[in-house]
Amino acid sequence: MNGVHDMGGMHGMGPIRHEAHEPTFHDAxxxxxYALSRVLRxxxxxxxxDAFRHGIExxxxxxxxxxxxxxxxxxxxLRTVVAAGDVTQTEIETGSPATGSQxxxxxxxxxxxxxxxxxxxxxxxxxxxAPRFKSGQRVRARNVHPSGHTRLPRYARGRTGAVLLDxxxxxxxxxxxxxxxxxPQHLYxxxxxxxxxxxxxxxxxxxxxxxxWDDYLEAx
Amino acid sequence: MPKSPDPVGRRGFLKTAATGAAGxxxxxxxxxxxxxxxxxxxxxxxDLTLRVKALESLLVDKGLVxxxxxxxxxxxxxxxxxxxxxxRVVARAWxxxxxxxxxxxxxxxxxxxxxxxxxxxxxxxxxxxTAKIHNLVVCTLCSCYxxxxxxxxxxxxxxxxxxxxxxxxxxxxxxxxxVDIHTDVEVRVWDSTAEIRYFVLPERPAGSEGxxxxxxxALVTRDSMIGTARVTLDVAEVRA
Numbered sequence: 468m469n470g471v472h473d474m475g476g477m478h479g480m481g482p483i484r485h486e487a488h489e490p491t492f493h494d495a496x497x498x499x500x501y502a503l504s505r506v507l508r509x510x511x512x513x514x515x516x517d518a519f520r521h522g523i524e525x526x527x528x529x530x531x532x533x534x535x536x537x538x539x540x541x542x543x544x545l546r547t548v549v550a551a552g553d554v555t556q557t558e559i560e561t562g563s564p565a566t567g568s569q570x571x572x573x574x575x576x577x578x579x580x581x582x583x584x585x586x587x588x589x590x591x592x593x594x595x596x597a598p599r600f601k602s603g604q605r606v607r608a609r610n611v612h613p614s615g616h617t618r619l620p621r622y623a624r625g626r627t628g629a630v631l632l633d634x635x636x637x638x639x640x641x642x643x644x645x646x647x648x649x650x651p652q653h654l655y656x657x658x659x660x661x662x663x664x665x666x667x668x669x670x671x672x673x674x675x676x677x678x679x680w681d682d683y684l685e686a687x
Numbered sequence: 688m689p690k691s692p693d694p695v696g697r698r699g700f701l702k703t704a705a706t707g708a709a710g711x712x713x714x715x716x717x718x719x720x721x722x723x724x725x726x727x728x729x730x731x732x733x734d735l736t737l738r739v740k741a742l743e744s745l746l747v748d749k750g751l752v753x754x755x756x757x758x759x760x761x762x763x764x765x766x767x768x769x770x771x772x773x774x775r776v777v778a779r780a781w782x783x784x785x786x787x788x789x790x791x792x793x794x795x796x797x798x799x800x801x802x803x804x805x806x807x808x809x810x811x812x813x814x815x816x817t818a819k820i821h822n823l824v825v826c827t828l829c830s831c832y833x834x835x836x837x838x839x840x841x842x843x844x845x846x847x848x849x850x851x852x853x854x855x856x857x858x859x860x861x862x863x864x865x866v867d868i869h870t871d872v873e874v875r876v877w878d879s880t881a882e883i884r885y886f887v888l889p890e891r892p893a894g895s896e897g898x899x900x901x902x903x904x905a906l907v908t909r910d911s912m913i914g915t916a917r918v919t920l921d922v923a924e925v926r927a
Contacts, residue, residue, distance in 0.1 A: 475827030476855040480847035489841045491765045496739040502760035536845050562741045570750040580759040585804035590882035618880045620827055654881055673874045675854055678881035
């Protein structure tokens with residue numbers, strides 16, 4: 468979706484505020500939100516990583532920009548526990564389980580935390596899919612504007628670059644985010660000259676490298 | 688994995704606080720449910736503290752979430768998963784050319800040699816900064832970042848100013864970080880749009896020839912592995 472989250476190239480966002488000796492979490496609630504979301508995302512169904520990202524992107528733009536990072540995560544969480552049917556709106560409002568509600572199975576036991584935080588679940592898929600492009604080939608990022616989740620930033624659409632290398636087969640976030648299947652396909656590192664994206668204001672020694680799925684690209 | 692610090696004590700604290708939060712919600716109803724739906728107004732930190740505690744307690748009461756598991760996740764990211772891991776990898780690459788080669792060819796396997804847990808396949812990529820090439824990592828769409836190697840990203844990395852400008856004006860951004868890039872140097876910006884995670888292998892600072900691996904690792908900053916800083920010899924003094 469052409470949302471406010473797709474920020475590459477925007478002006479007017481202000482100075483970068485670098486903080487010396489920044490703590491991992493600025494307040495205890497941020498750590499709790501982080502941990503809760505890691506636990507909730509182990510669920511199948513509504514909870515995959517792409518759906519999570521999309522759930523944040525669909526926040527109204529004014530809210531998205533106003534909220535702090537973990538506040539956005541919390542907003543996603545509140546919506547999603549209800550959408551998943553784990554918690555009712557009434558329970559959210561009262562803060563306690565409804566009388567007679569069934570006790571649920573715990574998602575992550577303490578003993579499982581160590582392996583969960585150490586290992587990243589890979590989005591790589593070990594399936595045979597033919598690549599449509601090869602390294603060195605000139606390609607154009609398609610000029611498409613899907614209203615759902617996509618990882619094709621606006622600034623790259625319609626621009627021409629070269630395939631640097633084929634990274635292998637990965638699940639496709641555009642479908643996975645909407646629980647429409649993984650649609651595994653080749654992912655490429657594509658190199659764009661900054662001038663081909665931003666015009667003559669960019670240095671001719673600048674390049675932008677993006678990871679792009681087969682479905683984002685067309686032959687030139 | 689270190690033990691969670693005093694989980695029982697923390698649980699007790701949350702339980703008390705959560706009871707308070709539930710009481711507040713009964714009085715002013717939208718306390719927990721209003722996030723993201725109300726008008727644009729700043730939620731105060733204490734508000735968020737109460738609302739997050741209330742949701743956590745609810746999920747614990749429903750059985751879905753174990754509070755000790757949450758404690759352990761927070762603790763892992765506050766104490767063990769952070770840029771010191773990445774610094775060890777960088778220092779080893781500086782002292783051992785064969786390791787450097789392996790790291791650039793297959794970072795996941797090279798990390799595992801140091802006991803750092805494996806990213807599967809080629810999901811992590813090391814980018815080498817040289818006198819001719821400067822790499823800079825960003826995620827314009829959200830906040831993708833190599834967690835096991837660098838921990839959780841700093842606020843500026845996730846913020847609109849960095850995400851918007853790193854791709855359109857990388858040299859200006861670097862200058863703001865105090866890094867001047869000569870016009871002859873190629874700048875490569877890596878926008879983390881997929882599940883590949885990038886980190887930068889910075890240049891070893893001149894004058895560090897006499898330092899051992901451990902001393903070198905102490906020089907390596909988080910920002911240098913994002914590409915927004917160079918490694919310098921005086922970091923250790925600044926830190927001390």
